[in-house]
Amino acid sequence: MSINDAAYQKCINPDCGAEFDCGQALFKCPKCDELLDAQYNWDKIEIPKKLSDFAKRWANRNNPLNFSGVWRFRELLSFCEDKHKVTIGEGQTILQLNDAVAKYVDMEKGQLFLQYEGLNPSGSFKDNGMAAAFSHAKMVGATSSACASTGNTSASVALYAHHCGLKCTVFIGSGRIAFGKLSQAMDYGAQTIQIRGDFDDCMRQVQDVCTKLGLYLLNSLNPFRLEGQKTIMYRIIEGLGWEVPDWIVVPGGNLGNSSAFGKAFYELKQLNLIEQIPRIAIVNATGADTLTDLVNNKKLLWNDGKVNQSIIDDYYADLTARNFSPRTCASAIEISRPVNLKKCLRAIDICNGVVLAVTDEEILDAKAIIGKYGLGCEPASAATIAGLRYLRAEGVIDAGERVACVLTGHPLKDPNVTVNYHKEKQGEFSNPPVEAPNDLDEIIKRIR
Ligand code: F0G
Numbered sequence: 001m002s003i004n005d006a007a008y009q010k011c012i013n014p015d016c017g018a019e020f021d022c023g024q025a026l027f028k029c030p031k032c033d034e035l036l037d038a039q040y041n042w043d044k045i046e047i048p049k050k051l052s053d054f055a056k057r058w059a060n061r062n063n064p065l066n067f068s069g070v071w072r073f074r075e076l077l078s079f080c081e082d083k084h085k086v087t088i089g090e091g092q093t094i095l096q097l098n099d100a101v102a103k104y105v106d107m108e109k110g111q112l113f114l115q116y117e118g119l120n121p122s123g124s125f126k127d128n129g130m131a132a133a134f135s136h137a138k139m140v141g142a143t144s145s146a147c148a149s150t151g152n153t154s155a156s157v158a159l160y161a162h163h164c165g166l167k168c169t170v171f172i173g174s175g176r177i178a179f180g181k182l183s184q185a186m187d188y189g190a191q192t193i194q195i196r197g198d199f200d201d202c203m204r205q206v207q208d209v210c211t212k213l214g215l216y217l218l219n220s221l222n223p224f225r226l227e228g229q230k231t232i233m234y235r236i237i238e239g240l241g242w243e244v245p246d247w248i249v250v251p252g253g254n255l256g257n258s259s260a261f262g263k264a265f266y267e268l269k270q271l272n273l274i275e276q277i278p279r280i281a282i283v284n285a286t287g288a289d290t291l292t293d294l295v296n297n298k299k300l301l302w303n304d305g306k307v308n309q310s311i312i313d314d315y316y317a318d319l320t321a322r323n324f325s326p327r328t329c330a331s332a333i334e335i336s337r338p339v340n341l342k343k344c345l346r347a348i349d350i351c352n353g354v355v356l357a358v359t360d361e362e363i364l365d366a367k368a369i370i371g372k373y374g375l376g377c378e379p380a381s382a383a384t385i386a387g388l389r390y391l392r393a394e395g396v397i398d399a400g401e402r403v404a405c406v407l408t409g410h411p412l413k414d415p416n417v418t419v420n421y422h423k424e425k426q427g428e429f430s431n432p433p434v435e436a437p438n439d440l441d442e443i444i445k446r447i448r
Helices: 051-060 071-077 099-104 126-139 152-164 179-187 199-213 223-229 231-239 256-270 290-297 309-321 341-350 360-373 379-393 415-423 440-445
Strands: 007-011 036-040 094-097 112-116 144-149 167-173 191-195 247-251 279-285 354-358 403-407
Touching (some): 051 071, 071 256, 144 152, 152 167, 152 179, 179 415, 223 231, 256 341, 279 379, 360 379
Parallel strands (some): 167 191
């Protein structure tokens, strides 16, 4: 069987449904401009009978494809041959049971799990997607890569690009990127172009640049990136002894993760590898809450793919008329025109999902709690715990349900936000340094 028979690309618009070979680098449907999916002819792929069969790969982890937390599940993203597969050791992440954080959100002991994607090589979940997308880039013979980014995508693209020998250009909004992330893009050798504008401006420009110069685009418009991000869900299931949780909680920015998670669960159910699809909660920041507003207030729905485009067009026209630019301390999710909006609506439909927005104050307090009782995370990731706390208070999630929160980025990505919160006593959990004269007695007096 050739890999070409097993996978193809398909437009998500049911009125179009155009199909394309995986050998093409397309980031939107050439016929109708909608998003594309990677799809599989499952009968042509040898899928394990049960998810726990994937565990056998760990015994042979000296094969880098078995060590990779993405390619260990390769039958579920079977779009390229092994010779093209790229790995730098992504996906060695931890699912941590955390009863102290559970107490903060008023959940029962033993029920709250934190999925630390910050433990990836570039420090964020993006590496899952890049392992898959750069494999596709190699498969199609790409030589130059590009992305727009609020920071983590650029760090991850820069790292994988130099590993694969591709040229790399990243576009960031000026003054909008956390320093940890900017430092990575520069250090990994990417050309960094700072556009006077925000992420949404960068996203628009990078698509045109890629089309004009024939660069390979690595934003989550790229359907193969989302295939890699599906594996975050497989690893959560693995961490729970091959059982699904009741809820997944994830921050919402460009909405690639939530889209990928919905697709992952849909496929697992289709393949009879899980019995029940978990529910999903997608959490925006209030300063960048397009999804929340569109779903909760404007009642935008997936509607079997027939999404009411005029609601979206009117919404974006209003943002433009107001000259709106999103603002949140969680710079990673400071996005007001999420490119995967429609796929995310589909995920909400698949997973009976809910969306909500939390304030910067709630995000910062939740982040301090994850730091104090867990392994820490960057601000956008903490939106999950702030959101979960709200959903518990509202009774949407029960104290005894099993919940997995995806902590998308490492705490060192954005040290400024952390230092300011603690030093300037911005919140209830601030832990500022104590000044002391250079004198033993005075120092001892201050130790608590
Ligand atoms: N958390 C972190 C740490 C992120 O970097 C991002 C997105 C998100 C959450 C949101 O994920 O887009 O899948 O909804 N960062 C992108 C970037 C936009 O450019 O690094 P999403």
